[in-house]
């Protein structure tokens with residue numbers, strides 16, 4: 001879940017963690033995720049244009065942080081699903097290499113386009 005802080009610039013405010021691995025468990029996790037999204041929006045005063053669902057994240061512990069074909073397919077399925085009703089969805093992928101956190105960001109639009117996006121890391125305040 002994120003905050004819209006500037007033009008095309010969002011800050012991740014809350015992450016939820018699910019035990020996933022397969023598409024089936026991903027779908028089962030959706031109900032839980034929806035609950036977390038509603039709780040986040042409610043705690044932010046239901047200011048939906050500023051605070052909202054931003055997208056999905058997962059880790060690639062053993063390989064590149066670039067999205068797999070399956071990752072692209074899953075995100076495109078989500079962003080083009082009218083029941084989701086998203087204007088865009090972001091996918092973040094992380095990997096720990098030694099002490100360093102490496103990551104990638106991609107933005108998916110309902111027209112099926114995919115944009116590699118910038119990921120800034122902030123010091124915890």
Ligand SMILES: [Zn+2]
Nearest residue numbers: 060067068071
């Ligand atoms: Zn992946």
